[in-house]
Amino acid sequence: MKNAIIAVLTVTTLVVGYIAATSTLRLSLESLEGKTEPIVRGDLVVPINATGTIRPRRRVQIKPEASGEVVEIARRAGERVRAGERLIRLEPDEEQRAVERATRELERAKARLEEARLALKQAKTADLQAAEARVKQIEASLRLAKYRADRAREHPDLYHEEERLQRESQYEDLLAQLASAKANLEKARLAIPRAEQAVKQMEAAYESAKQTLGDAKQRLEKTDLVSPIDGIVADIRTDIGEVIQGGKTTITGGTVVAVVLDMKRLVVQAEVDEADIGRVLAIAPPWSRPGHSAGETMPEDLQEAAAAVEHLPEITVESFPNETFHGVIERIYPEPKLERGVVTYLVDVVILGDEAGKLLPGMRADVRFTSEHAENVLLCPNEAIREGPGGALGVFVPDPDAPPNERATRFVPCEFGLDNGNYSEVRSGLKEGDVVYTKLPAPRRGKEG
Numbered sequence: 358m359k360n361a362i363i364a365v366l367t368v369t370t371l372v373v374g375y376i377a378a379t380s381t382l383r384l385s386l387e388s389l390e391g392k393t394e395p396i397v398r399g400d401l402v403v404p405i406n407a408t409g410t411i412r413p414r415r416r417v418q419i420k421p422e423a424s425g426e427v428v429e430i431a432r433r434a435g436e437r438v439r440a441g442e443r444l445i446r447l448e449p450d451e452e453q454r455a456v457e458r459a460t461r462e463l464e465r466a467k468a469r470l471e472e473a474r475l476a477l478k479q480a481k482t483a484d485l486q487a488a489e490a491r492v493k494q495i496e497a498s499l500r501l502a503k504y505r506a507d508r509a510r511e512h513p514d515l516y517h518e519e520e521r522l523q524r525e526s527q528y529e530d531l532l533a534q535l536a537s538a539k540a541n542l543e544k545a546r547l548a549i550p551r552a553e554q555a556v557k558q559m560e561a562a563y564e565s566a567k568q569t570l571g572d573a574k575q576r577l578e579k580t581d582l583v584s585p586i587d588g589i590v591a592d593i594r595t596d597i598g599e600v601i602q603g604g605k606t607t608i609t610g611g612t613v614v615a616v617v618l619d620m621k622r623l624v625v626q627a628e629v630d631e632a633d634i635g636r637v638l639a640i641a642p643p644w645s646r647p648g649h650s651a652g653e654t655m656p657e658d659l660q661e662a663a664a665a666v667e668h669l670p671e672i673t674v675e676s677f678p679n680e681t682f683h684g685v686i687e688r689i690y691p692e693p694k695l696e697r698g699v700v701t702y703l704v705d706v707v708i709l710g711d712e713a714g715k716l717l718p719g720m721r722a723d724v725r726f727t728s729e730h731a732e733n734v735l736l737c738p739n740e741a742i743r744e745g746p747g748g749a750l751g752v753f754v755p756d757p758d759a760p761p762n763e764r765a766t767r768f769v770p771c772e773f774g775l776d777n778g779n780y781s782e783v784r785s786g787l788k789e790g791d792v793v794y795t796k797l798p799a800p801r802r803g804k805e806g
Contacts, residue, residue, distance in 0.1 A: 390764060390798050391794050391796050391798030392794065392795050392796035393792045393795065394738050394795050395790055395791065396736065396787050396790060396791045396792075397735075397789065398734065398736065398789050399733070400731065400732045400734070401731045401734055401736060401775050401777055401780060401781075401782050402727050402729075402777060403728050403729040403776070403777050404726065404728070404777065405637060405725070405726040405727075406723065406725055406726075407628055407633070407704070407724045407725075407726070408627065408628060408721060408722065408724070409626045409628055409706075409721075409724060410625070410719060410720070410721060410722070411623055411624070411625050411674070411716055411718055411719065411720045411722055412623070412625075412626055412719070413588075413619050413620055413622070413623060413624070413718050414621070414622040414623070414624055414707070415586060415618070416591070416616065416617075416619075416718075417585055417588075417616070417617045417618075418613045418616055419444065419582060419585075419614060419615040419616070419617065420612060421445075421579065421582055421601050421603050421611055421614055422576050422579045422611070423447055423579045424452065424576075424600075424602050424603040425447035425448040425450070425451050425452060425580055425600070425601065425603075426447065426599070426600050426601075427446075427447060427596065427597050427598060427599045428448050428597065429597070430444070430445055430593060430597060431444055431445065432444050432584075432590045432593070432615075433590065434591060434593055436589070437588070437590075438584045438587070438588060439584070439587050440584055440585060440587050441584070442583060442584055443581050443582070443583050444583060445582040445595065445614060446581055446582070447580040447601065448580070449580040452573065452576045452577040453577060455573045455576065455577070456570065456573040456574055456577055458573075459566070459569045459570035459572075459573040460570055462566050462569065463563070463569075465566075466563040466565075466566040467563055467566075469562065469563075470559040472559075473552070473555045473558075473559040476555065477552035477555070480545065480552040481549055481552075484545045484548065485546065485549070487545075488538070488541045488545040489542060491538045491541065491542075492538045492542050495531060495535045495538050496535060499531040499532065499535055502527045502528040502531045503528055505527070506525050506527070506528040508524075509521040509524045509525070576603060579603075584615075584617050586617060587619070587621070588617045588618050588619045588621075589618050589620050590615065590617055591616040591617065591618045591718075592616040593614070594616075601614065622707055623708045623713050623718070624687065624706065624708070625672055625705070625706045625708060625724055626703055626705055626706075627703070627704045627706055627722075627724040628701040628704075629701060629702050629703075630699075630700075631693065631700040631701065631702065633726075634689075634702045636726075636728040637702075637726055638689065639728070640667075640668065640726065640727065640728055641686045641689055641704075642662070642665055642685070642686060645686045645687055645688050645704075645705075646689060647690070648691075655685075655707075659707065660709075662707075663683075663685050666685055668727035668730065669683040669684060669685060669709070670684050670685070670686065670706050670724050670726050670727070671683060671724070671725040672684050672706065672723070672724050673722065673725075674721065674722045675720075675721065676716075676720060677715070677716075682708055682709070682712060682713060682716075683709050683710065684706040684707055684709055684724070685706065685707050685709060686704060687707045688704070688705040689703075689705075690702060690703040690704070706724055729775055730775075731774065731775050731782050734774070734775075734782045734783070735787060735788070735789060736783070737752065737771070737773070737782075737783045737787065737793060738780055738793070739776065739778070739779060739780060740795040740796070741753070741793040741794060741795045742771075745768040745770060746768065749770045750770070750771060751768055751770040751786060752768075752769055752786075752793040753766040753767065753794045753797060754766065754769055754791060754792060754793055755767070755792060755794075764799070769786050769787065770786055771783055771784075771785065771786030771787055772784040772785040
């Protein structure tokens with residue numbers, strides 16, 4: 358048994374030693390002979406990378422307008438709901454009492470309005486006419502009294518002194534009565550605009566009472582809290598037995614009791630660095646750019662919107678690492694976001710396809726925009742690009758004229774185009790299939806250059 362264990366340990370030691378020696382030899386050979394890679398033909402994409410958060414296109418917070426005790430919760434978080442379907446039901450008794458109070462107040466307001474209208478009618482007819490008639494009556498009597506008083510003064514020999522004094526007194530009394538009658542007439546005339554103003558006030562009070570009753574009836578109907586949209590219930594923030602104060606009776610506008618998400622369209626709100634936003638603007642569809650005209654809107658049909666874009670942004674999430682989703686830019690926000698000295702711009706990207714339904718709000722997503730691209734071009738690994746004699750850019754290739762064992766190289770000047778960080782477009786100097794050094798060999802007897 359002991360000999361067997363020793364034998365196993367010996368074999369293991371030999372195997373480990375062999376693997377280590379092989380790896381060392383491979384590294385040594387690579388260091389000596391260098392590393393090469395062929396020039397291939399393919400498509401080159403220059404990406405702009407950004408990260409963001411998935412969110413629904415619409416997130417509706419539901420606040421109750423009515424007050425009352427929660428007596429039913431018809432939907433729970435995670436369940437689908439259609440527009441108009443009940444989420445929560447409140448006990449209607451309190452709102453029913455509010456309707457009854459508002460009805461009584463409306464009846465009182467109507468009675469006060471009728472009284473004001475009658476008062477206005479009286480001010481315009483009976484009161485005014487009586488005042489005018491009184492003035493005319495006194496004026497007629499005054500003319501006669503003046504004639505008699507004037508005659509007594511002009512012919513004192515025809516009248517006794519007592520009669521003359523009586524006529525003079527009667528005339529002066531009628532003058533006083535006329536002044537009083539005219540004052541009453543002016544008072545009657547001034548009463549008309551006051552009565553008209555009172556009618557307007559009572560009409561406003563009546564309309565206010567009508568509005569109050571309408572609101573009360575609406576709140577009574579709103580004891581059924583329904584979803585305003587088709588979507589998924591994200592949260593129910595109350596429970597049976599809890600008493601809720603309606604938004605009409607609170608300063609804060611009410612408490613959020615439910616949240617519904619419109620999951621028909623999911624959006625990644627990506628944060629694009631200020632250094633890249635210019636290139637994103639250049640490839641963005643017209644409807645998404647800041648300052649676009651009102652007539653330039655994103656088509657409701659997402660397939661139609663996607664067809665109008667040459668290169669769709671690619672979206673990946675950690676939850677589905679082997680899948681790539683696509684989207685279309687819906688909106689670029691003009692106001693920057695500053696956080697810890699870093700400036701970014703928010704870009705909304707609508708996720709396309711039925712597969713978007715598996716994604717959930719709040720997931721972090723990586724978005725890759727295609728800023729530039731070239732199709733069917735020669736591709737050179739960036740590791741092979743070096744600066745040669747005279748400062749020109751190019752690559753080192755095996756020298757075909759040197760003996761094979763000398764590992765000699767030759768510098769080839771090249772013209773490069775687009776660069777995606779890993780590969781560069783070769784515009785001249787190389788052809789498909791050429792082999793270039795990504796790691797130069799150790800020189801032996803040959804000479805580089």
